[in-house]
Amino acid sequence: MILLMKLVFLCCCSKRELVSAFTLQDEANLQASLLAGYNKDLKPGWDRDVPLQINIRFALFSIKEFNFNTGKLSMTGLFFINWTDERLAWNPTNYNHTKKTTIPQNKVWLPEIINVNPYDDLTGLRQDHLTISLQYNGVCRWFTIQSFEVVCDADVTKYPFDTQTCELHFHIWGYYSHEIDLVISSSEIDLSLYVENSIWEIRGATLISPSLKYSKTKEIVVKLEMKRRTPYYVVSLIIPIIAVSFLMAFVFILPHDSGERVGFSTTVLLSIIVYLTIIQDLLPESSEPNISALGYVLVTYVVNGSFVVVEVIITSRFHRNSSENPVPRYLRCIVTSLRRMRRKNVSVKPIGTCSKINKTDNDENGGDENSDVQWGEVLTLFDTLCFAFTLFVFFMSALIYLCVVIT
Incomplete structure (x- = not known):
């Protein structure tokens, strides 16, 4: 009986669909x-x-x-x-x-x-x-x-x-x-x-x-x-820029006698300029609303690299003339002042060594303290200062860029 009712229901539905189907x-x-x-x-x-x-x-x-x-x-x-x-x-x-x-x-x-x-x-x-x-x-x-x-x-x-x-x-x-x-x-x-x-x-x-x-x-x-999506740009742009710019400071660690300082600093500077050119080709030429912060960073690295090349040329000239010309008086004063600063920061020595230290101090104070300053010590001091300053500019530029992109 139930099966018959289902069949009747299906037939009625099919008939209704046939009737309602338009042509x-x-x-x-x-x-x-x-x-x-x-x-x-x-x-x-x-x-x-x-x-x-x-x-x-x-x-x-x-x-x-x-x-x-x-x-x-x-x-x-x-x-x-x-x-x-x-x-x-x-x-x-x-x-x-x-x-x-x-x-x-x-x-x-x-x-x-x-x-x-x-x-x-x-x-x-x-x-x-x-x-x-x-x-x-x-x-x-x-x-x-x-x-x-x-x-x-x-x-x-x-x-x-x-x-x-x-x-x-x-x-x-x-x-x-x-x-x-x-x-x-x-x-x-x-x-x-x-x-x-x-x-x-x-x-x-x-x-x-x-x-x-x-x-x-x-x-x-x-x-x-x-x-x-930044992964491609980080791998192909940001990391190479950071690596190349970081190398700029290490030119001051190379020995003066190697003769590679000028070539090394110039090569690194040209590499930074190449990346600056790539970024300029990717970005619009307009200055509104703002120029890319990465562009400012690269310009800072280019200017810093230009100063590094000049500093390297100056130190190379001083190194070549060190055997012929005496150290100027203002450079000797700077070196001796730094000596005294380092001497004040020396830790306290045992009592047995005090007599030797006092004797050395008396000998140095009794004589001309600036007379023993050599070109090698001046160049070492200059290289240290340039190395520290170049790294400071590099890290500060990177930190400022990081703060800009995060905020």
């Missing part, structure tokens, strides 16, 4: 009836005092390119737009229970949505090959996919640890806000179909409709917050 001729008759006398130049809505409500949401497919030099952002996205056109409503029972149909978009009214910050020419969402999905209650669903090229000014202050915010601005062209009301169905941009970009990571994607003080039209803004 090609039914859909053709429906479209012919809907488009007869239809004027696509007139905005939908019987009551012209009530604004037409258009619901909109956005899905991001991919980010193709973001060129810093030109400020060009290329991306592909899909708009989901729907509204109600009472002229396109029908009774399904009159057309063999036909509840939906699809019509080419060039045959019905469409909202003229224009991208107002394009990179080249103004572009709209209309595409000749797209269609409109119609429901029997007059609801029109428009799914328009398009590639957008917009202007986005980059802030490269923290490059390559930067985060960029780009916006796409869209206006309803030809209608004021009291005629068309744009309603955002979802403020969150749909990323379910998004294909990850190898350079940029999406940190935030929102769809907003800001209020405009000096315009009577509605605006839709697609706002993207993108963070650069």
Whole structure:
């Protein structure tokens, strides 16, 4: 008995589906009836005092390119737009229970949505090959996919640890806000179909409709917050720059007799200049809002390296003339002053050694303390000071850059 009831139920359902299934001729008759006398130049809505409500949401497919030099952002996205056109409503029972149909978009009214910050020419969402999905209650669903090229000014202050915010601005062209009301169905941009970009990571994607003080039209803004993927730049740019710049100070440890000081310092300086050239080619030429902090660091390293080359040349000249010329008096005073400072910092000696120390001090104080200063001691002191100063500039520049990119 139960099995028989199930069979009867299935037969009834199948019969109902067969009855409700519409044919090609039914859909053709429906479209012919809907488009007869239809004027696509007139905005939908019987009551012209009530604004037409258009619901909109956005899905991001991919980010193709973001060129810093030109400020060009290329991306592909899909708009989901729907509204109600009472002229396109029908009774399904009159057309063999036909509840939906699809019509080419060039045959019905469409909202003229224009991208107002394009990179080249103004572009709209209309595409000749797209269609409109119609429901029997007059609801029109428009799914328009398009590639957008917009202007986005980059802030490269923290490059390559930067985060960029780009916006796409869209206006309803030809209608004021009291005629068309744009309603955002979802403020969150749909990323379910998004294909990850190898350079940029999406940190935030929102769809907003800001209020405009000096315009009577509605605006839709697609706002993207993108963070650069940094591992490649750390490995190929940051680490080599740090390693090469760190070598600059160690030129003062090389022996003077080796003859390699000038060549070593010049090679390191040229390497830093090469990295500076690479960064300048990657970044835009504009100075607004800021120049890259990494560029400032490299310029500091270049200036520091130039001073190092000059210092090396000076010490090489002093070393060559050390056997012919005596040490100038001001250099001897500096060396002897440092000797006294070091002597004050010497730890306390046992009592048995005090007589020797006092005797040595008396001998030195009794004679000319500056007379035994040699060029070798002067050059060693100069190399020590230059080594410490070069390392200080290197670490301070790196620390300042680190503070800038972290904050």
